[in-house]
Amino acid sequence: MTISPDPALGQAVKAADRAHVFHSWSAQSLIDPLAVAGAEGSYFWDYEGKRFLDFSSQLVNTNIGHQHPKVVAAIQEQAAKLCTFAPAFAVEARSEAARLIAERTPGDLDKIFFTNGGAEANENAIRMARLHTGRQKVLSTYRSYHGATANAIAMTGDPRRWPNETGVSGIVHFWGPYAYRSNFHAENEAQECERALAHLEATIAFEGPQTVAAIVLETVVGTAGILIPPAGYLAGVREICDRYGIVFILDEVMAGFGRTGEWFAADHWGVTPDLLTFAKGVNSGYVPLGGVAISGEIAATFAERPFPGGLTYSGHPLACASAVATINAMAEEGIVENAKHIGETVIGPELRAMAERHPSIGEVRGLGVFWAVELVKNRETREPLTPYNAAGAANAPMAELAAECKKRGLWPFTNMNRFHVVPPCNVSEAEAKEGLAILDEVLTLTDAHTA
CATH class of the missing domain: 3.90.1150.10 (Aspartate Aminotransferase, domain 1)
Structure with missing residues (x-):
């Protein structure tokens, strides 16, 4: 240099x-x-x-x-070919980015809705969950960050939420596992897991399971502490969601695309959510890009029913070209x-x-x-x-x-x-x-x- x-x-x-x-x-x-x-x-x-x-x-x-030279070159090449095009069209860079992401997401998360960043990804994931279930409440943890837009900041559990919240968001917070500073007086990780899951299930019971659309977790909590979930916790949340018909959303905006040593942090525990949000590492932020990876069941909800959401720059060709180059470089290198x-x-x-x-x-x-x-x-x-x-x-x-x-x-x-x-x-x-x-x-x- x-x-x-x-x-x-x-x-x-x-x-x-x-x-x-x-x-x-x-x-x-x-x-x-x-x-x-x-x-x-x-x-x-x-x-x-x-x-x-x-x-x-x-x-x-x-x-x-x-x-990274390969990504810089890809942006330059895409700019010379096609700088921008509306989301309603099929564009090569957009299609290829979606294909490469879907290849790496866990389970059947094969449909990709593109956004401009992580906050918008979480906003749209919540919208999908509410429309899919016909319910309104969303549960998220106190130690979390999900973005600075309206619903995303309401879901956030750190102090950045305080001056932004309206009190009418339909968001309910609960305690996630954190063995070093346990809210459950746990003596070890196994107890922390068991008691955290019991606390979550009690929260659902008192909120009314029939009112809860989604549970949103950062797979590995990021800014609020890099908190690694204890063995069995994510699988336990998955089981609770299945039992009550709740959509399970994993926020991998910070943890995804190699950050934890796997393509997605969920891969460490073999758990597949219903929706997975991403941004940041998908193209290292070279051009703003985020998105939601969607399960087959939730995608089917909108097969003949319009999804009421969209963005002018959804799947922007420059952003998607940078994602293609990023993912390929990560695999090759x-x-x-x-x-x-x-x-x-x-x-x-x-x-x-x-x-x-x-x-x-x-x-x-x-x-x-x-x-x-x-x-x-x-x-x-x-x-x-x-x-x-x-x-x-x-x-x-x-x-x-x-x-x-x-x-x-x-x-x-x-x-x-x-x-x-x-x-x-x-x-x-x-x-x-x-x-x-x-x-x-x-x-x-x-x-x-x-x-």
Whole structure:
């Protein structure tokens, strides 16, 4: 990679941003966006020439890294051939993307409805479930994120929901399994699974099974903690849904397309949902794309009954061409297998070794290139390093950790009291070790806050 510093251009980019760009999830006068000059593979750099190892994969979406040449070429070729066309037509890139996705989804999820991203995918999955069942209620967990559109944010279980909810959404929240901080006083994973399923079934009973259209779960909870479901949990939810005629929706927006070391996280447990939502890794976010993979039974509901939903850019040719190139590159280059290998031989062992050295690490958990390091003040009490949803001074230890990572050339992904290790799925062993070595060094800062 060639880096040519241009501080003057960087200053101009930053000035225009500060004058005109309104940023998401931010108090506008309190942020200081980095002006990015370029990126390649697992790295990006600023206009000063400072390079960062991207341990965030941006928003956990650049699964094949930055500027993958095969995907860039595919977008260029599609732009020269056909830039855009309405969703009602059959378009080669759209058809091929749908075919490649359907080949990899579990079970009979063979129909693909394309959207522009994950939130819209979840919106349309809910719409399908409600129309298929004739019911209205949707159950989702407290520790979750499903997007920022109306129903998606109502389903979300983290604090981003609070200022957005209306209270009339028909969404009911329940506790999912989280053995490290069990809401069920479980002593082990088996108890956590059993009690979490009992809690879900009790919630359904008190809400009225005949009113529940869908249960929506992130297969592996992402931003809210990278929570791996205990053995038997997803199969148990599947059985409950079957018993009550409830549509089972798995949100694989973050966990899908290689992130956990399988094409889809559901493959780890051999469970097939009725609807599966995806985005992010389907084309590493090179062009906005998401979608819903639909079972035969639900697709049949709309065989002669119109589906009342659509988007001008559904299955956009440029986005679909990038998905085709991404999926083919992942298959040809063994990128899913690499994610599994890196998780099993580098990230997992290194993080567990760090936990032995750093008293601020309460728990390490993950799969593939999808890991969380949960930081605590006290291992015995498991008191979080920072309070839930902390801001300002209360969040200082995590802010200090992130700042020190950036100073050393590592771009982190932090959320509440956690550091998420989420590099691209094609990260090399050397790159993974480089980032983990920096994390090992900066964790001495959080160790200073332990008791």
